[in-house]
Amino acid sequence: MRARLPVRIRLVALGALAFIATPLLSLLWRVPWSRLVDLLTRDVVTDALLLSLISSIAAALAALALGIPLALQLARMNGFAASVVRAVVVLPMILPPVVGGAALLFAFGRRGLVGSVVSDVTGLVVPYTLTGVIVANTFVALPFVVLTVEGALRALDPRFELAAATLGANEARVTFRVVLPMVRPALIAGGFLGWARALGEFGATITFAGNIQGKTQTLPLAVFVALETDREAALAMSVVLISVSLLILVSLRDRWWPVR
Amino acid sequence: MTDSAEFLLDARVVLDRGDLHLDAELQVHHGEVVAVMGPNGAGKTTLLNALLGWLPLRSGWILVDGKAFETPEDDTVTPIHQRGLGMIFQDGLLFPHLKVAGNIRFGAAPDKDLTSIIETLELSNLLHKYPLELSAGQTQRVALARTLAADPKMVLFDEPLASLDVTGRSRARELIGAALSENLSGALIVTHDPADAFALAQRVVVLENGHISQCDSPAAIQSRPQSRWVADLMGWNIFRGVGRGTSIVTPNGTEITTTGLQSDGEVTVMINPASVALFPERPVGSPRNSWLCQVRGVQLLGDIARVSLSGPLDIYADITSSAAAELVLNEGTEIWVTVKATEVHIETRPSVD
Numbered sequence: 020m021r022a023r024l025p026v027r028i029r030l031v032a033l034g035a036l037a038f039i040a041t042p043l044l045s046l047l048w049r050v051p052w053s054r055l056v057d058l059l060t061r062d063v064v065t066d067a068l069l070l071s072l073i074s075s076i077a078a079a080l081a082a083l084a085l086g087i088p089l090a091l092q093l094a095r096m097n098g099f100a101a102s103v104v105r106a107v108v109v110l111p112m113i114l115p116p117v118v119g120g121a122a123l124l125f126a127f128g129r130r131g132l133v134g135s136v137v138s139d140v141t142g143l144v145v146p147y148t149l150t151g152v153i154v155a156n157t158f159v160a161l162p163f164v165v166l167t168v169e170g171a172l173r174a175l176d177p178r179f180e181l182a183a184a185t186l187g188a189n190e191a192r193v194t195f196r197v198v199l200p201m202v203r204p205a206l207i208a209g210g211f212l213g214w215a216r217a218l219g220e221f222g223a224t225i226t227f228a229g230n231i232q233g234k235t236q237t238l239p240l241a242v243f244v245a246l247e248t249d250r251e252a253a254l255a256m257s258v259v260l261i262s263v264s265l266l267i268l269v270s271l272r273d274r275w276w277p278v279r
Numbered sequence: 280m281t282d283s284a285e286f287l288l289d290a291r292v293v294l295d296r297g298d299l300h301l302d303a304e305l306q307v308h309h310g311e312v313v314a315v316m317g318p319n320g321a322g323k324t325t326l327l328n329a330l331l332g333w334l335p336l337r338s339g340w341i342l343v344d345g346k347a348f349e350t351p352e353d354d355t356v357t358p359i360h361q362r363g364l365g366m367i368f369q370d371g372l373l374f375p376h377l378k379v380a381g382n383i384r385f386g387a388a389p390d391k392d393l394t395s396i397i398e399t400l401e402l403s404n405l406l407h408k409y410p411l412e413l414s415a416g417q418t419q420r421v422a423l424a425r426t427l428a429a430d431p432k433m434v435l436f437d438e439p440l441a442s443l444d445v446t447g448r449s450r451a452r453e454l455i456g457a458a459l460s461e462n463l464s465g466a467l468i469v470t471h472d473p474a475d476a477f478a479l480a481q482r483v484v485v486l487e488n489g490h491i492s493q494c495d496s497p498a499a500i501q502s503r504p505q506s507r508w509v510a511d512l513m514g515w516n517i518f519r520g521v522g523r524g525t526s527i528v529t530p531n532g533t534e535i536t537t538t539g540l541q542s543d544g545e546v547t548v549m550i551n552p553a554s555v556a557l558f559p560e561r562p563v564g565s566p567r568n569s570w571l572c573q574v575r576g577v578q579l580l581g582d583i584a585r586v587s588l589s590g591p592l593d594i595y596a597d598i599t600s601s602a603a604a605e606l607v608l609n610e611g612t613e614i615w616v617t618v619k620a621t622e623v624h625i626e627t628r629p630s631v632d
Contacts, residue, residue: 185365186425200374200377
């Protein structure tokens with residue numbers, strides 16, 4: 020048991036907690052609970068809900084598919100190279116999402132570096148489509164997967180890999196039968212964190228995929244629009260977003276970030 | 280390089296790791312169990328890791344059953360998983376996400392019958408447990424089963440019993456011995472416990488400071504230690520002194536006569552407690568080293584009585600318990616202590632510690 024903190028510090032800590040909690044509680048205070056179901060079944064809302072669900076789950080899966088190999092590689096790197104790669108990976112976490120969306124346009128837009136080639140060859144256009152929403156969501160979800168999984172991999176005793184190899188397991192078997200199963204909690208945590216982040220994504224989505232109801236308008240975008248036109252619907256959708264995020268964080272407890 | 284067909288393992292491991300410069304050559308015959316002993320930091324685990332292919336050789340060779348696994352000269356390196364060398368780690372390193380059965384099965388051929396291994400190591404009622412639920416002794420037995428199930432050409436052990444308590448140790452030692460004799464192709468056991476080495480191994484290699492200082496049968500290690508570390512381990516009397524003529528002079532001025540002319544430098548004197556004789560009267564004749572000492576205590580170890588003495592030399596004597604009874608040794612009893620010059624062993628390299 021540690022000693023108690025001075026009263027002043029405890030007061031400030033309480034203030035910090037209140038600073039975060041007050042806006043959320045104020046929002047919940049204004050929610051028209053009795054008409055919640057009615058509000059959530061409106062067209063605009065159901066469209067956005069479905070779209071958010073599809074795009075965020077797809078993005079979480081894509082982030083896992085791309086992020087796990089990158090984490091495996093990153094965990095084996097050291098020194099300057101590792102720092103550079105990690106900085107690039109973290110960038111979408113810190114970057115203003117609007118800038119991320121703009122960057123995506125320059126890369127995958129109709130005239131973008133990669134997008135022009137893709138649309139010439141396949142006729143596929145990414146921006147302002149559901150695919151665009153998924154790409155934008157994956158872009159912001161990926162860092163959560165990579166960092167969570169890399170942290171777990173680095174904490175893993177490398178001698179487990181040696182032990183598996185002495186039992187005749189080649190690199191693939193070591194990876195799939197020993198390393199990945201042993202970091203399974205981190206894979207789950209990374210996936211859910213990425214999902215939560217994708218679900219809340221606003222800036223990159225609106226910049227790269229637009230705001231078309233039923234096509235690219237996800238929940239956060241719908242909330243933003245509804246704040247001007249239909250406050251009660253905005254509040255109802257906010258309740259959904261807050262509950263989902265809170266549920267994920269609570270169910271992951273502290274496994275989502277290396278606390279200990 | 281020796282003709283390797285006659286050896287299961289023929290290796291010379293040369294590599295640098297931090298402050299350690301390891302240069303050790305050793306062979307293991309087919310069916311032989313060899314123990315590697317040595318102080319902490321001597322390079323024992325490094326040696327095993329190099330044999331496995333976890334650490335690269337700078338030079339030397341590793342041949343198993345005549346097949347070259349690693350020869351830096353021509354860039355031959357066989358990857359770890361193709362070497363067929365099993366390894367038992369100090370802490371077992373069972374895969375925590377697999378049950379005992381899954382662990383044992385991990386490296387086994389799909390159609391391999393594992394019943395006899397499971398029975399020999401008494402694991403039948405542990406198969407559905409997870410490694411976290413096992414005791415240290417059970418963990419090591421599962422680790423051995425897992426390794427043997429993979430049909431290794433040879434098994435390497437890194438302090439396999441270090442994490443076990445005394446009763447667990449002797450039981451685990453028995454089971455390891457049984458499993459080894461049933462499945463034996465050959466084994467290398469790193470240990471710091473002479474009991475492990477003597478119970479399981481036919482030959483003992485002593486590794487000190489990256490180099491092999493002695494390679495002998497357990498009996499020879501016990502009766503003729505070649506270094507201070509081994510002598511200390513075997514419970515020998517160890518004194519520091521300076522050579523003067525054919526004698527060694529200890530810091531308090533006691534002269535110990537030896538058989539040959541000694542160099543002037545600092546030396547370490549090693550005397551087997553079994554070579555120390557006790558007499559109630561001053562002996563006459565051959566033993567030239569005799570000192571009058573006082574008994575400090577007597578400890579009975581089975582048939583042997585270990586007598587602790589103080590005087591010109593603080594020394595231990597191992598005599599039969601019947602002899603001890605005849606001499607009537609009480610605390611403070613004065614008695615003559617003698618050591619033949621031929622029983623005085625010298626290490627010229629001064630010990631560092």
